[in-house]
Amino acid sequence: MRRPLRRAGHGRHTRPAAQRHLRGNGARPMTDVTTAADRAAAYWNSPGTVTEFRSLDVQPYLTDLLARTAVDGPALDVGCGGGRNTLALLERGFDVLAVDLHAGMVEATRARTAAYPSGRISVRQGPAHEIPAQDGTFALAVCQGVLHNAVDRAQWAATVTELARVLRPGGLLALNTFTCETLDPMLRAGTEDGQYLLPDNVPMVLLPVDEVLAAFTAAGLAARGETHTYVRDLDVGPRAVLRCVLRREGD
Template identity: 35%
Template sequence: MNTTLQQAFGNIDIYLFDQLLKGRFDSCRNVLDAGCGGGRNLLYFLQNGFEVYGVDLHEQAIQNVQHLAQQLAPQLPPDYFQVAPVEDMPFPDNTFDLVICSAVLHFARDEAHFDAMVRSLWRVLAPGGYLLARLASTIGIEDRVESLGRGRYYLPDGSERYLVDEQTLLSYTQELGGELFEPIKTTNVQNLRCMTTWCAQKL
């Protein structure tokens, strides 16, 4: 059974897996993974007939995901996967039914960079489309993080990250013209760091 799950989903983010089990994205035609790495969140989509795209800053990561796509979905052109920053993606407005952005936004340099990335994700999302983002937050560890300015914090696990709080995500959702399709959920890893899942639909 474990082998079957591994073949079907790979090392998928658990909150993306949850949405797939709920059938949330069954009607989505195309999917973008913004900050795709080697494609760990794309295995299911590549094997089930979705039009899959990805961007990443690292050329090796894009080569890896192109190789994966060639094996699992050879009909997809290699240039569906490109080296590009999230804040400046080479795709038209209102393109994708689903945009995934996992463990990327907390690498923002400052508030302006974070804002540019979020607005870029929203720009390429089609009306009615879904954004699923996982990012580090202050939620639940507000008294354990140290502000470094410009939205960046020092965390108890020794890392430095750009962190958001719940109100920031709610404000962006409203300002961008969306609504939550799942409540904001946060995983606290032994008070060392917190990872939050932001699920918004473009109206």
């Protein structure tokens, strides 16, 4: 069942590839970095951003999901950021593979989980659409604030397919992603439907909720329980959010 879109108040950014200096908060401009990928990397690897993400606590909805869901098997944290979800998974007894595109976040997660033995935690650098794991490896995957950072629809679709590939039958995906239900006026249309450009020309993919869910269904992941949609007034502007749990088809 899908709940109606609502407004969820203010907050900090989750993982939009955006530069907050464009809203006048004093962050360093990055005009010396030439490509969109380099600009995004410069932002996510900057000491201030890494420190901020390393200090974040796990969201209550994920804590609640982990407390009430019996899952037996390893877990995946895609786009691990500063390691808050990785740590929560470890504390619940999961062996974890954590993956992030940016070296600064990888090092932050390694530092935050350093108390755990290497047999229980592996932190790797890489993109969400190329997860270093065999088919059907994970009983649980967390993908929070990552999917919309795909540079185009092809990469977005590849990430959906990859998440389905590495989940075992019956495995769960805890998904949180931005959608196009509410659009920040500072975003501009990109070169294809569903692609939007931030003011510094870094792309992101924002699709309707129904299209997001349909893509996962086609990949073999069906929504389990309620889907939640709401608007967050973040420091980078308003963002429409889809949050749900999906289950991989099979026993």
